[in-house]
Structure formats: structure tokens, C-alpha cells
Amino acid sequence: MQPYYTIALLLVSNIFMNFAWYGHLKNRAMPLYWAILISWGIAFFEYTLTVPANRIGIEVFSLFQLKIIQEIITIVVFIAIAVFFFHEKLKWNYIAGFACILLAVFFVFYDWK
Numbered sequence: 001m002q003p004y005y006t007i008a009l010l011l012v013s014n015i016f017m018n019f020a021w022y023g024h025l026k027n028r029a030m031p032l033y034w035a036i037l038i039s040w041g042i043a044f045f046e047y048t049l050t051v052p053a054n055r056i057g058i059e060v061f062s063l064f065q066l067k068i069i070q071e072i073i074t075i076v077v078f079i080a081i082a083v084f085f086f087h088e089k090l091k092w093n094y095i096a097g098f099a100c101i102l103l104a105v106f107f108v109f110y111d112w113k
Contacts, residue, residue: 002056002057002059002060003057003060003061005053005056006053006054006056006057006060006061006066006069007069007073009049009050009052009053009056010049010050010053010057010069010070010073011073011077012049013045013046013047013049013050013053014046014070014073014074014077015077015081016042016043016045016046016049017042017043017046017050017074018074018077018078018081019042019081020039020040020042020043020046021039022078022081022082022086023038023039023042023085024038024039025086026085026086054066057069064108065108065109068104068105068108068109071101071104072101072102072104072105075098075101075102079098
């Protein structure tokens with residue numbers, strides 16, 4: 001069950017973090033100091049999920065595997081937020097670039113013995 005807890009916590013934490021990083025862009029009229037303070041507030045919740053996710057995950061994954069899982073989840077969450085929240089178009093070259101990053105999963109998790 002630990003891998004599933006790790007992935008679930010990282011998924012939810014990435015939703016928070018993507019909104020901390022990019023959510024303020026929906027309201028560019030907001031003063032920068034407010035955007036920073038709100039982003040920090042959102043990031044606090046992200047950290048309360050990421051730290052336990054990594055503590056749980058290190059029991060079943062290597063540190064490198066944890067990082068690549070985090071990056072893949074970040075990309076998936078980012079794509080969903082960009083498309084559905086910001087109404088960005090997902091172009092073929094973005095998909096190709098993300099697919100190249102997904103190849104990292106193969107290289108990190110493949111048993112090279």
C-alpha cells in the first residue's frame with residue numbers, strides 16, 4: 001500500500017503546488033505581494049503532503065525513483081490545469097516534449113541487471 005499512499009499524496013500535493021505556482025496568473029491585476037503571500041499559503045499545504053509522501057515513499061522507492069515519480073505527476077497535473085483551468089491548447093510539440101520526459105520513467109525504473 002505504501003506506493004499508492006506515496007503517489008496519492010504526491011498527486012494532491014502537486015495540485016496545490018501547481019495552483020501556488022500558476023494560479024495567480026488568472027488574476028494578473030492582483031498586486032505581486034498578494035500573489036506571493038497567497039502562493040506561500042498554498043505551498044504550505046503542498047509541503048504538508050509532500051514531506052510525508054517522501055517519508056513513506058523512501059521505504060519502497062529509491063530517491064531517484066521518488067524524484068522521477070514526482071516529475072511525472074507534476075507534468076500530468078500541470079497539463080490538466082493548463083488545459084482545463086487556463087484553457088491552453090495542447091499542441092503536438094508539447095505532447096512530444098512531455099513524451100520524451102516520460103521516457104525517463106523507463107530509464108529509471110527498468111531493471112538494468
